[in-house]
Amino acid sequence: MPETPLFVGIDLGTTNSAAAVFDGEHVSVVRNAQGASVTPSVVRIDKQGRVTVGTRARRFIEQDPANTAAEFKRLMGTDEQIEFPAAAVKKKPQELSAEVLKALRQDIADQLGASIERAVISVPALFELPQSSATSDAARLAGFQRVELLQEPIASALAAGWRAEQDGAGTWLVFDFGGGTFDASLLETRDGLLRVVGHDGDNFLGGRDFDWRITEHLASMLSVVPSRKNPEHASALRALRLVAEDAKIELSRSDRAQVTLAQPLSIDGQDVDVDLELTRGTVEGLCAPLVDRALDVCVRLLTANGLGPGRLARIVLVGGPTVMPLVRARVAARLEAPIAEGHDPMTLVAQGAALYAATAGLDGRAPAQAFAPGRQVWLQYPAVSSDLTPHVVGKFVGDNPPAKVKLVRNDGAWSSADATVGEDGTWLTSVTLLPRRACTFTIEAKTMGGDNIAVSPPSLTIVQGLTIGDPPLSRTLGVALANGHVQTYLERGAPLPARRTFTHHTVETVAKGSSESVLRIPIVQGELEAANLCRLVGTLDIGGDVVKDTVPTGSAVEVTIELDRGGRLSARALVPVIGQVFEQVAHLLVPDAAPEALDSAIRDLRRQLMDLRTDAFRHGLGQVIEKLDRLEARLSEAERDIDAAHGGDADAAQRARRALLDVDATMAEADLARKWPELDAASRQAAITASSTVGFHGTDAERALLNDVLAAMEKARKDRDAPELERQMRLAQRLSSAAFNRTPEAWEWYFEDAASEVSRARDLPRANKLVSEGKVAIDRGDAEELRRVVKALWQLLPEDSEARKRGFDSGVR
Amino acid sequence: MSAKIVDNPFFVLGVSPDASRIEIEREAQKLLGMLELEFPAARVYMTPLGEQHRTAEAVRAAVAALRDPYQRLVAELWARHAPAQPMPQRGATERMGWTPPIRRSLGWKP
Numbered sequence: 010m011p012e013t014p015l016f017v018g019i020d021l022g023t024t025n026s027a028a029a030v031f032d033g034e035h036v037s038v039v040r041n042a043q044g045a046s047v048t049p050s051v052v053r054i055d056k057q058g059r060v061t062v063g064t065r066a067r068r069f070i071e072q073d074p075a076n077t078a079a080e081f082k083r084l085m086g087t088d089e090q091i092e093f094p095a096a097a098v099k100k101k102p103q104e105l106s107a108e109v110l111k112a113l114r115q116d117i118a119d120q121l122g123a124s125i126e127r128a129v130i131s132v133p134a135l136f137e138l139p140q141s142s143a144t145s146d147a148a149r150l151a152g153f154q155r156v157e158l159l160q161e162p163i164a165s166a167l168a169a170g171w172r173a174e175q176d177g178a179g180t181w182l183v184f185d186f187g188g189g190t191f192d193a194s195l196l197e198t199r200d201g202l203l204r205v206v207g208h209d210g211d212n213f214l215g216g217r218d219f220d221w222r223i224t225e226h227l228a229s230m231l232s233v234v235p236s237r238k239n240p241e242h243a244s245a246l247r248a249l250r251l252v253a254e255d256a257k258i259e260l261s262r263s264d265r266a267q268v269t270l271a272q273p274l275s276i277d278g279q280d281v282d283v284d285l286e287l288t289r290g291t292v293e294g295l296c297a298p299l300v301d302r303a304l305d306v307c308v309r310l311l312t313a314n315g316l317g318p319g320r321l322a323r324i325v326l327v328g329g330p331t332v333m334p335l336v337r338a339r340v341a342a343r344l345e346a347p348i349a350e351g352h353d354p355m356t357l358v359a360q361g362a363a364l365y366a367a368t369a370g371l372d373g374r375a376p377a378q379a380f381a382p383g384r385q386v387w388l389q390y391p392a393v394s395s396d397l398t399p400h401v402v403g404k405f406v407g408d409n410p411p412a413k414v415k416l417v418r419n420d421g422a423w424s425s426a427d428a429t430v431g432e433d434g435t436w437l438t439s440v441t442l443l444p445r446r447a448c449t450f451t452i453e454a455k456t457m458g459g460d461n462i463a464v465s466p467p468s469l470t471i472v473q474g475l476t477i478g479d480p481p482l483s484r485t486l487g488v489a490l491a492n493g494h495v496q497t498y499l500e501r502g503a504p505l506p507a508r509r510t511f512t513h514h515t516v517e518t519v520a521k522g523s524s525e526s527v528l529r530i531p532i533v534q535g536e537l538e539a540a541n542l543c544r545l546v547g548t549l550d551i552g553g554d555v556v557k558d559t560v561p562t563g564s565a566v567e568v569t570i571e572l573d574r575g576g577r578l579s580a581r582a583l584v585p586v587i588g589q590v591f592e593q594v595a596h597l598l599v600p601d602a603a604p605e606a607l608d609s610a611i612r613d614l615r616r617q618l619m620d621l622r623t624d625a626f627r628h629g630l631g632q633v634i635e636k637l638d639r640l641e642a643r644l645s646e647a648e649r650d651i652d653a654a655h656g657g658d659a660d661a662a663q664r665a666r667r668a669l670l671d672v673d674a675t676m677a678e679a680d681l682a683r684k685w686p687e688l689d690a691a692s693r694q695a696a697i698t699a700s701s702t703v704g705f706h707g708t709d710a711e712r713a714l715l716n717d718v719l720a721a722m723e724k725a726r727k728d729r730d731a732p733e734l735e736r737q738m739r740l741a742q743r744l745s746s747a748a749f750n751r752t753p754e755a756w757e758w759y760f761e762d763a764a765s766e767v768s769r770a771r772d773l774p775r776a777n778k779l780v781s782e783g784k785v786a787i788d789r790g791d792a793e794e795l796r797r798v799v800k801a802l803w804q805l806l807p808e809d810s811e812a813r814k815r816g817f818d819s820g821v822r
Numbered sequence: 823m824s825a826k827i828v829d830n831p832f833f834v835l836g837v838s839p840d841a842s843r844i845e846i847e848r849e850a851q852k853l854l855g856m857l858e859l860e861f862p863a864a865r866v867y868m869t870p871l872g873e874q875h876r877t878a879e880a881v882r883a884a885v886a887a888l889r890d891p892y893q894r895l896v897a898e899l900w901a902r903h904a905p906a907q908p909m910p911q912r913g914a915t916e917r918m919g920w921t922p923p924i925r926r927s928l929g930w931k932p
Contacts, residue, residue, distance in 0.1 A: 714900075
């Protein structure tokens with residue numbers, strides 16, 4: 010077994026995949042059997058059921074498209090199956106991804122002579138939970154014992170930052186053009202710590218769009234023009250696309266490229282010869298609008314973070330399309346910043362993933378099988394530390410631990426002071442690292458009498474370098490409620506792993522033995538408070554057939570949502586009245602996108618868009634109109650994807666589904682902007698009320714905080730940022746409530762409010778009884794009792810059924 | 823609102839509001855290690871509202887909050903101006919919204 014650690018990172022890409030290893034000081038890219046640093050994410054299964062992966066499989070895309078699959082990453086998390094007719098097998102997307110991972114795992118073993126059990130795999134920043142969990146499944150199928158997932162932009166940032174000079178502090182941008190997505194990340198390095206300042210992106214813009222543009226251009230020059238709408242033309246288009254891809258790569262180096270096919274294409278029963286010429290100018294003309302769209306995203310990101318042009322220290326380019334000279338030139342010119350040189354855009358993500366494996370202490374080799382002889386000690390220390398003097402915490406196992414512990418650096422130039430071991434075996438010390446090096450420390454333990462004791466493990470290694478904190482959650486996670494709102498559990502940016510519990514109450518009775526009655530707890534992801542604008546990522550269903558006893562309306566349900574470092578979701582519901590715990594999360598799938606459903610959705614969106622536009626024109630809202638124009642363009646693109654979906658392209662259907670959801674959410678924001686005058690008035694009113702309640706009843710800290718909120722409201726008003734203004738308004742509201750709750754009259758007000766709605770209560774006799782109890786409590790001045798009464802009353806008041814539908818039929822509030 | 827005090831990142835980590843970024847990271851890493859190995863001393867922390875139970879999640883959340891300049895500013899404010907008496911706490915299950923007099927003053931139905 011090699012002495013140095015082996016940290017493995019894998020970039021499982023849409024079109025290409027790559028692997029890299031980090032030994033504590035150097036990162037190297039793993040080469041495959043063909044000697045290439047990237048392996049195409051293509052899988053072929055032949056008649057005998059033999060599986061080929063990579064370049065050898067890619068050659069068959071044209072010859073034998075039916076039995077050769079590519080771009081299956083986009084289908085991860087759906088229950089779409091890919092068919093291989095020759096071998097008569099069907100494979101899930103994660104099974105195909107597993108084949109790619111297996112091939113890479115073998116390449117690593119061949120190159121390093123060590124079997125790899127643990128690794129970090131990168132995933133797109135905006136991957137939804139079902140897609141992430143499918144990726145973990147793929148890794149397990151490929152034989153990995155443990156994997157952690159890492160967002161691609163963070164991986165590339167880490168790799169780029171690691172290489173940067175010591176004084177590389179500053180703000181910089183990662184411009185990541187993947188096969189199917191574009192990501193822009195704004196980062197800051199300070200004191201050796203990498204921080205993601207902001208992220209923006211376009212989930213529907215990538216290298217494949219470049220290829221399609223060129224393909225469509227080539228198709229338009231043929232004597233019979235094939236259409237994406239027609240399933241019969243699919244094979245001709247596939248062949249064209251393959252040559253388009255080659256031509257694009259060739260044109261990165263030369264000015265012209267010949268596009269010829271040895272066999273004529275068969276379109277509508279006719280033989281069509283392909284012998285065309287492409288110039289760099291033509292291709293650049295086709296692709297420039299796509300690059301500009303990516304640049305618009307970057308400018309939006311910079312503006313949102315208060316950075317003007319020319320304020321970036323450097324730009325790091327990632328992904329195949331960025332090799333095009335056009336992309337480099339346009340990016341440097343528009344953002345007025347230098348492009349960082351010396352990074353390989355094709356393997357940077359894999360390198361970053363390998364570095365991250367070190368940060369996570371995820372050594373690729375299987376854990377040591379036999380313990381070294383000696384006194385066993387549990388250790389806790391950072392595997393990678395930006396701090397030059399980190400702590401090391403330890404605990405000896407068993408009774409009568411050694412008395413003193415000392416750590417000695419292997420270069421002999423430094424050793425720690427003697428740390429005293431507590432009676433329970435615990436000790437704490439700090440070590441001094443050498444900059445940018447991997448340092449190994451020997452653990453020396455002594456008894457009270459001064460005798461040396463062998464320790465197992467005998468040493469520990471810490472790498473000094475750039476670190477990134479816990480991976481942040483990319484999208485807010487919560488539970489949809491029966492009133493159509495979302496109870497946020499974990500906010501976007503929350504460090505993982507994370508866990509949170511809230512108590513809800515059921516709105517319906519779940520009868521024992523009845524399979525009809527189900528308590529549904531929908532788990533959603535998204536940034537908006539309205540549940541219908543978030544994405545359903547899983548549901549926890551508690552049916553009448555599994556409960557031990559009937560669960561009456563209003564019963565408490567303690568829901569716990571947990572995410573591990575890789576973003577894997579688990580949820581648990583405890584129902585105290587029957588003392589049962591439920592943990593089966595179902596439907597963890599990206600919903601299926603039938604072309605007909607997409608057709609009707611896009612019609613609805615178009616109509617809404619028209620209404621919004623008419624309204625925006627009437628009120629002269631320039632900013633809103635601009636936003637709507639962008640949506641219009643997105644819809645037109647989605648339309649093209651829906652056409653392709655009708656032609657049988659499941660991947661395009663998923664793309665369209667996500668595009669439509671995005672448009673819907675953006676439209677909700679635009680709608681908010683349209684209601685600006687009302688919002689503006691409401692926010693001013695809120696400011697006044699908050700100032701007076703907090704002024705009278707608030708604490709110093711609340712007053713100080715309110716000042717911040719008021720300033721933020723003023724800024725949002727100046728920027729005409731409706732969602733932000735609404736958010737700040739809610740904060741002011743909460744400060745008001747908190748201050749108000751401290752007044753003696755508060756609960757009397759709540760009581761009157763609830764009592765006025767009592768006729769709508771579910772259990773009227775009980776509600777009436779509570780009202781009388783409340784009156785008595787007020788007369789007696791019993792604040793505690795009044796509080797109890799009000800809370801009980803609230804439980805009896807109904808939720809609106811329309812709202813419940815918007816909340817994914819949630820059975821809790 | 824008392825969450826602002828008992829969950830204040832500076833109290834959770836047991837560092838002063840003047841602590842540097844490196845000091846905060848170092849302390850958090852040490853506490854996570856101590857919690858993992860079940861050091862009894864790591865399980866509690868002091869706040870002006872009394873002793874609190876410390877968890878690894880709370881430590882992670884605290885250090886993440888302090889990495890964000892705005893959140894750190896707010897946390898510093900609360901850490902420096904923490905009131906000494908407990909305040910009523912609103913649970914997640916309660917209705918959040920305008921208090922009735924405020925709703926009325928905005929012309930809404932009570």
